[in-house]
Amino acid sequence: MSYQIRIYMHPDVESVRGENTLALWEAGWPRWVDELAEAGKLTQTRSDNFPSLYRGAASDILPMLPANRRMSPALYFTPELLQERINVCPRDAELGIEIWDQC
Structure with a gap:
């Protein structure tokens, strides 16, 4: 089974x-x-249905990101752009994790 995993800043923002x-x-x-x-x-x-949602500190989440993240094709999310965002993310920031089932 495959899942789409998204790590994002500002988990209180709807989008x-x-x-x-x-x-x-x-x-x-x-x-x-x-x-x-x-x-x-x-x-x-959130655990009632997909997506599953989690929150935690960047200092705990960012070191867990796999080195070889296989991105789905996207126009706006190049690996270089995302790595730049990760590099400047404050380690005390609260992050969200969104996990979708990709059956």
Whole structure:
């Protein structure tokens, strides 16, 4: 099963797309999300249906991003642009994680 995973800034903003996006890729279920949640470093804010939503500190989330994120084709999210955003993201920022089932 494949999932689309999006990491974004400003989780209180309704739209997580656009300039708030830090990372976007498709992969299997990110087990590190479960590990961070079990350690009390992530809060699940939605679990009733997809997308699954989580919140946590950039200092906990950003080091967990896989080195080889296979992005879905996108006009606005080049790997270089997203890496620039990650590089300047404050480590004390609260981030959101959005996970969609891509069956």
